[in-house]
Amino acid sequence: MKKKFKFRFSRRAFAYPYMIFLLLFVVVPLVIILINAFLDDAGKLTFDNFVEFFTDSGGGLTVLGNSLIIGLVTTLICLVIGYPCAYFLAKYHASNRVLVLLFILPMWVNFLIRTLSTKAIFMALDVDLGMGTVLFGMVYNYLPYMILPLHTTLVSIDHSYIEAAEDLGADKMTVFFKTIVPLSLSGIISGITMTFIPAISTFAISEILSSSKIFLFGDAINMHFSKTTNSFGVGSVMSLVMLVLVILSNLAVNLTSKDEEVKSAL
Amino acid sequence: MKTAFGILALSQIAANWLLAILVAVLAMQIAILAFVIVRRSDKTGKRRMRERVRSVEGRSPRQKISLRKLFARVCADGYLGLVLALLYLPILLIIVFSFSGTSRFSFTNGFTLDSYKSLFDPEQNAGLLDALKNTAVLAVSASVISTVLGAFSTIGIYALGKRLKKITLTVNQLPMINSEVVMAVSLMVFFAAFSAIFPQGMTRLIISHVAFCTPYVVLSILPRLQKMDPNMYEAALDLGANPFVAMIKVVFPYIMPGIVSGFAMAFTLSLDDFIITQFNKGDTGIETLSTYIYEDARVKSLEPFWFAVFSIFFVVMFTLLLLMNIKKVQKEAKQ
Numbered sequence: 001m002k003k004k005f006k007f008r009f010s011r012r013a014f015a016y017p018y019m020i021f022l023l024l025f026v027v028v029p030l031v032i033i034l035i036n037a038f039l040d041d042a043g044k045l046t047f048d049n050f051v052e053f054f055t056d057s058g059g060g061l062t063v064l065g066n067s068l069i070i071g072l073v074t075t076l077i078c079l080v081i082g083y084p085c086a087y088f089l090a091k092y093h094a095s096n097r098v099l100v101l102l103f104i105l106p107m108w109v110n111f112l113i114r115t116l117s118t119k120a121i122f123m124a125l126d127v128d129l130g131m132g133t134v135l136f137g138m139v140y141n142y143l144p145y146m147i148l149p150l151h152t153t154l155v156s157i158d159h160s161y162i163e164a165a166e167d168l169g170a171d172k173m174t175v176f177f178k179t180i181v182p183l184s185l186s187g188i189i190s191g192i193t194m195t196f197i198p199a200i201s202t203f204a205i206s207e208i209l210s211s212s213k214i215f216l217f218g219d220a221i222n223m224h225f226s227k228t229t230n231s232f233g234v235g236s237v238m239s240l241v242m243l244v245l246v247i248l249s250n251l252a253v254n255l256t257s258k259d260e261e262v263k264s265a266l
Numbered sequence: 267m268k269t270a271f272g273i274l275a276l277s278q279i280a281a282n283w284l285l286a287i288l289v290a291v292l293a294m295q296i297a298i299l300a301f302v303i304v305r306r307s308d309k310t311g312k313r314r315m316r317e318r319v320r321s322v323e324g325r326s327p328r329q330k331i332s333l334r335k336l337f338a339r340v341c342a343d344g345y346l347g348l349v350l351a352l353l354y355l356p357i358l359l360i361i362v363f364s365f366s367g368t369s370r371f372s373f374t375n376g377f378t379l380d381s382y383k384s385l386f387d388p389e390q391n392a393g394l395l396d397a398l399k400n401t402a403v404l405a406v407s408a409s410v411i412s413t414v415l416g417a418f419s420t421i422g423i424y425a426l427g428k429r430l431k432k433i434t435l436t437v438n439q440l441p442m443i444n445s446e447v448v449m450a451v452s453l454m455v456f457f458a459a460f461s462a463i464f465p466q467g468m469t470r471l472i473i474s475h476v477a478f479c480t481p482y483v484v485l486s487i488l489p490r491l492q493k494m495d496p497n498m499y500e501a502a503l504d505l506g507a508n509p510f511v512a513m514i515k516v517v518f519p520y521i522m523p524g525i526v527s528g529f530a531m532a533f534t535l536s537l538d539d540f541i542i543t544q545f546n547k548g549d550t551g552i553e554t555l556s557t558y559i560y561e562d563a564r565v566k567s568l569e570p571f572w573f574a575v576f577s578i579f580f581v582v583m584f585t586l587l588l589l590m591n592i593k594k595v596q597k598e599a600k601q
Binding site for chain 1: 339342343345346349350352353354356357359360369370371372415416418419421422423425426434437438440441443444445446447448451452453454455459473474477480484509513534538540541556559560563567568572576579583584588591592595598
């Protein structure tokens with residue numbers, strides 16, 4: 001008994017360095033950001049940063065609004081293009097892993113290389129860099145992130161549900177909208193998060209594909225933390241807003257996946 | 267429209283016979299390769315499917331497919347092809363026009379290897395080689411450290427009490443779900459606050475890369491560990507192994523697949539990272555491949571030099587990933 005206890009203790013001890021590491025390099029930095037949000041340049045307690053951001057005197061709120069709109073449009077286009085893709089892949093090519101892989105592979109090629117390539121092509125075609133090109137670049141970049149989770153859930157749908165719906169007299173449209181789409185809800189939600197969060201917070205894509213004309217939330221955070229402006233306070237508030245968005249979207253993912261478990265358990 | 271690609275470029279391609287043949291051969295080879303890969307992986311699946319259907323229905327499934335179904339299938343395949351084309355068009359165009367020696371997407375100079383020759387020009391490639399070296403050092407050290415750290419701590423986390431385990435795994439998830447920009451600035455501010463302990467340069471970069479790679483390693487090992495029969499470990503102890511030997515000889519071999527895939531994941535993530543590196547590289551002039559591309563190619567337009575670099579990068583990356591995954595698919599097909 002004594003030996004077992006001793007061993008357990010030693011095995012647990014393997015986790016402690018990593019716990020300290022996480023505390024030091026993940027939790028503490030976020031706490032510092034939180035503290036920074038309440039400090040002014042002289043290091044005194046202040047709420048000015050929040051006031052400046054939420055009254056939009058620095059234009060931060062407008063940027064957030066624009067980013068949310070661009071993020072939403074990107075996500076919507078990705079969903080509209082990606083859902084049929086994932087559906088057809090699951091329906092006709094369920095056994096063909098390589099074809100699925102071909103849709104996911106671009107994810108692993110550096111996004112700067114892909115974005116700069118698209119920019120070069122747009123410039124050669126004499127297309128004006130602006131909203132359209134940024135949206136194209138975003139969709140081009142995040143489409144694989146949408147297809148991957150959608151495909152994972154669609155492939156795992158038990159086919160007997162679909163057969164049951166057909167046996168009970170549902171036509172093709174009804175089967176699709178009342179059976180397949182609700183069953184793939186968790187995939188849809190996680191696909192949306194995987195595109196939406198990076199789309200509003202990325203900073204290079206919009207900068208490259210609009211020649212710095214379009215300014216998104218990620219660009220704004222980047223600017224506030226750069227050496228020249230050095231307004232860490234407002235930047236920290238913006239990071240906190242971003243963090244809240246991340247947590248909210250993650251809650252949505254958790255809720256839907258739990259729902260799913262409850263449903264399958266019933 | 268300038269002399270871009272499109273019909274104009276196509277006619278120029280056609281004018282240059284040598285090039286036309288080369289492009290055709292290249293395209294055909296890519297098509298054949300893709301076809302062979304797709305067929306091969308399709309076949310095993312189809313055979314299995316057929317056997318399954320046969321066993322259920324007791325007869326061959328080769329029935330007449332209705333014309334409508336066939337049409338639907340062709341439409342679906344067409345759509346998939348269209349999206350694939352969209353995903354790969356920019357990449358293919360860059361590769362094709364890397365042989366033009368210009369960055370204007372036209373073959374006015376004919377077919378040349380000038381862009382590839384410029385790779386060997388020491389004036390142009392000095393920065394790139396330096397960046398490549400930094401990227402390699404960073405990716406290797408970050409992935410090795412995070413794999414070792416991840417492997418040991420997963421075993422530890424698995425043995426933790428319920429509450430502590432839950433807290434650790436939640437915090438472990440933070441770097442994965444968090445927006446990269448927020449993670450990057452928080453680390454930057456942290457390093458700036460404790461700049462005496464963490465000198466600028468590689469140290470900061472390695473720490474930050476380990477911080478965002480290790481969670482993936484942990485999560486790729488943990489499921490494997492959860493599947494393991496705890497009796498196996500106990501049996502080793504009963505047979506006279508001390509805990510350390512039991513761990514090395516029993517636990518580690520069992521979780522090895524998780525460790526390997528975690529390492530591969532960490533390596534690619536570190537190799538691919540831009541945002542976290544950009545914020546934490548400091549003023550020391552350390553550039554990785556991503557940040558060097560960003561600094562150099564963003565300001566100027568894309569030079570022929572970059573066409574060649576990108577093409578090589580695409581080809582190497584795709585071959586590696588395809589080979590890695592095809593092996594995996596074949597292994598699964600065998601089982």
